[in-house]
Amino acid sequence: MVELTLFVIFGLAAVFGAVSMVWARNPVYSALGLMLTMLSIAVFYVSNGGYFVAVVQVIIYAGAVMTLFLFVIMLIGVDKSEERTERLPVQRPLALGLLALFAAGVLWAGRLVWVTGAPAGVVPVDGSIEAIGTELFRKWVLPFEVTALLLIIAAAGAVALALFREDGGDE
Amino acid sequence: MSGERAPMTFPILSVIIALPVAGALVVAAIRRKELVLPVAVASSLVTLGAAVWMLVDFQVGEAGFQFVEQATWYQPWGVGWHLGVDGISLLLVVLTAFLFPIALAASTAITRRVREYAMAMLLLEAGILGVFLCLDLLVFFVFWEAMLVPMYFIIGVWGGERRVHAAVKFFLFTAFGSALMFAGILALGFLGGEGGPTFDFVRLLDADLSRTAQFWLFGAFGLSFAIKVPIFPFHTWLPDAHVEAPTAGSVILAGILLKLGAYGLIRFCLSLFPEASVSLVPVLAVLAVIGIVYGAIVAIVQTDVKRLVAYSSVSHLGFVVLGIFALTSQGLQGGVLQMVNHGLTTGALFLLVGMIYERRHTREIGQFGGLGAVMPRYAGIFLFVAFASIGLPGLNGFIGEFFVLIGSYLSLPWYAVVAALGVVLAAVYLLWAYQRMFTGPITLEENRGLRDLGVRETLILVPIIVLILFLGIYPKPALDRIQPSVDSVLQRIEQTTDYRVPDFGTGMAGYEVVP
Amino acid sequence: MTVTPGWYMALSAVLFVIGLSGILLRRNALVMFMSVELMLNAVNLTFVAAGRELLSIDGQVSVFFVMVVAAAEVVVGLAIIVAVFRRRKTASVDELAELRG
């Protein structure tokens, strides 16, 4: 019963955040909308047994990533409202058409039996940090190391982009 | 067919292929520009020496492959370095080694990037020799493609005005064909081998392929060779390639490259796919005869002398194909010999056209007139080679044509009769061209002051003239070397199909299928 | 009326489609970027729901990996946007149309 109410409240919050993100005129509002969605998803993680993941979501995603976004928005200048001219005439109808198709596809898939599955009253999965940790270092150790490498490369890339501006940089 | 001689201690065939490559390296290393051509000519002469040494050492009566060298590289696939030469490829190898020094010696007009030019020519020679000598299908394909690249550059870089167009066209045509062939080689390799796949020609000979497999493989190989020969519908690249190629390029292109297709037809299509070959004889005979008559007729009205000689090659190669698919001993011998003859006569014709081009920088027949009085020696040699090409008895062209025509009568009677018309048409287009260029009063002022053939130019032509006369008067040595291998191909066809080679003297027109 | 993992998946589908529309309809590079993040979160949710459904921890481990990748992506993405912005003074995607056919 608790799970139902949680689902309803935060489901709506997530959707509202998402819509506001897409719809907002000002990028800051869209950032905030996204943050709301992320937090509600964190709640869902908890309700689904992913405690560690929920915490990580909140700290990293909602925290670090969104702040980074806000930082960049501030850097670029929050008042840049987009000009209304739509360069690509075909884009809007095409997009709507594709979205409709995609949504229909997903709904159609939703009808398949395995998704609706048996209702899981109690939460069988133990998403504690030990479980994830042991799993991480037993079955998933290779991907784990590779992601380490990935992060280093990403960091180096970002630094390179920042430093090696063409010498004719306009500052 | 598997009567190979014991492997020679001294790998002469590998040396023959390696020499031009070595020559190319040496040429690359030379600093002084003017030394490049002489060294190139020298290295191709050394190759000629090796080829002649092999020719002398070749056992005449033997049908199987000689000087066989075998080294397996990758056992699971049966891929290896397997070389061998028999009656069919022997004369072509010697022809290649013979024409290259001459072509290089005639390349003095090339001034731009002579070093790369000499290297391209020498690598081309190595590629061609590889194709003729190689008995492993994969390595054969490697040489087949390797040969394409230098030729592309020779036409594309040192050619005439529309050289890039011609070079691209030449490359696409051949590449398209060889793509098909590569698929064929792979299919054949995997279909043919007992146990693991094998690409060794000699072992593939014993593979019993189903009829339909043979048809498809014949199609794949045959199309690639048909483009190369060229057989009728696939010939349009030839005139462009010839017109735009430099003199030496044309000599090699017409003299040897066209023979690769015909050689392939004999070596691979006839030997490996006998059933398909026998049932496809009418198709190829028709295309061959069309090629003979069509090539000649179109040659008559050409205004560009090189284009005329190119179409004449289509006609002559039509004879070769007719000889091959007559499936009689005389026909096949004629086909093989005509390949060599055509190499000599057309090579000489292109050399001559190159020489006049160096003087007048035009190939339009209309630009010449009355050269006979101005350049008597040039006119004399031109006429001599023209008559060799027409097939005048006493010169080499006649022997080839005679063998093909008489040889193909029994198995392809009406085709042979129509092909005989080619004899008249050959006289028409060559003599009419000769008349427009050499007889009559001198019409243009520029023609008046032209100097006759220099010593260098004459020395280039003399060896060809001597060979033309020798092969025309006494072809026996050449024919004795071709006959055993050709007969063994025919025996192989008789063993594996119901086809019986018609024996002359019984008067049975057409080949009868003995149950 | 108990909440089944299917519900969560339906929700994440909705979120995914919204994120998709964000990319297709908006011209601001940042918003498009955020939409991508949203879609990733939707996928994470599906992972977790599926993990619960199939009684395996792997769902959450994949979420973990998705996050790592997303982080790397954000780092580089934002660096690009900032670099582009410094050169072109605009964040609108349509300005950058040089890669024409």
Add this chain to the structure above:
Amino acid sequence: MTGTLVSLAILLPLGGSVVLLFAGKRLPEPLAGVIATLTVAGAFGCAAVAAVDFLTGAGEALTVRWFDWMPAFGVDASLGWDRLSALMTLVVTGVGALIHLYSIGYMKGDARFGRFFTYLNLFIASMLILVLADNFAMLFVGWELVGLCSYLLISFWFERETAAAAGKKAFIVNRVGDVGFIVALMVVFAHFGSFRFDTVFESAPEVLTTGTATAIGLLLLVGAAGKSAQLPLYVWLPDAMEGPTPVSALIHAATMVTAGVYMVARTGAIFGMAPIAAGTVAVVGAATALYAATIAVAQTDIKRVLAYSTISQLGYMFMGVGAAAYVAGVFHLMTHSFFKALLFLGAGSVIHGMHGEQDMAKMGGLRRKMPATFATMTIAWLAISGIPPLAGFWSKDEILGTVFERGGAWTVLWGVGLLTALLTAFYMTRMMWLTFFGEPRWDDGVHPHESPAVMTIPLLALAGLSVVGGLVNTPFRTTLEHFLDPVFDAVRLAHVPTGSTAVALAGASVIAALIGIGLAALRYRDRVPDETGFAWRLMGRGYYVDDVYGQVFARSGKLAAAWLAFRFDARGIDGAVEGMGALTRKTGGWLRPIQTGFVRTSAAGVVLGAVALLGWFLWRGGL
């Protein structure tokens, strides 16, 4: 011994031509000619010595094997020396030597004096290969080589466009005939498995059916018609008069054109088995004889009169060998080569005297200026008209007699032959009158003079032969008949008439000749009648046959070739190939606008991909 002599007969002129080819330019003027004449005379000597034992009745045929030429066909370069080839060799080298001697004078001062004799010697060698061949392949070699020499000699003065064109025309028309010859060779080899004359002729009756024999015969006829300028392949001979006159005498009168007759005679065994083929040969011969005689009547150029006369006389020979009267045919071949060579050389000396003038309208009254030429040509004129006891009478009469003797339809041919004899007498007398009698109609500045001794000696020699030549085979003493017996006894179907019919026939042909001469004498005695009427122009232009050939074969042939080359090949096949290239580029062009460069279009592309993938999974997963 005879073997080496026979080989020498060929090698001498061949060697001569090779020597002259390289040393020709450097030798002083007459020396080249002398060397050439000596080689041919030497060849004549060898042949004569080799033929001596045939005369004593002891000799028998032998073959001289040089080397193995084409192993796969069992053909080796070998010569066959029998009575027929001996006779032909003697005629070729004998007349050839005289013409060589004559040429030294005629070609005096020519820029390429040496080159001329190179070709002349090469021709003699080739003709001897043809005549002495002992298998079809060698015969074909000689056949083509004489064609080559005729090409080289006709277009000797190649600066003249017409000469070059005439040479090319001769070679190509000959080549058309050679196609028939090659196909005949194919059939022969297919049925006999060998080209050797002896094997083929001995086993002919068993191997050949009449059908195949007829086929071979007709094909050989095509080859012979090409070489001996019979209908329909005669058009090249009148144009061949562009060549120097000795060439016309040697090649287009005495030797090369007779090759066709010799070939039919040699292959008598095959024609014997194919009456239809033999009949066709005779009919073609008779038709050509009459046809050419009518054209000769209206020619104004002295050499063209003789050219058409040669075609006509060759028609006679074809009629003879066609009617299986081989000896008569060969006999006429021999005598004809004497007086026709004489006529041509005489005409040459007239032209030489008139400084190149060939049009009879500008001649007349030359008998006083050129007595020797006049006298010798008179003998030849009477000989060709068939006035006894000269050579022409005996040989022509024998042909007509034998043909008449065959009875049945052959008598029609005899009638045609008789009419042609009358026409021959007429146009020859016309020629003599227009050139030697009547008022001189020379252009001003032209004062004819007699030719030098080196030219008149051969004329006298040939005149002697024209007189004596006929006695070799008269009805009273048929020496030639016996001489050639071993060659022809197996195939002889016709025999010379004897007794009263012979005399009657002889009388008829003499009367025909006299009528012809009389008519011409009356017509041209005092004035040159105007001959520009339609009939005259028609005959003069050879019934415009040559022009029709030109239109049908040359011009329309070129048009067809042009269409084939520039429309079908260049645009059709090549167009298809280039078209494929252009097609790929065009389709490339259509796809280009899709790459707009906007990021969001690419994003849409990604989504499109996603949707497609989703759809596929659903479809595969079973909706």
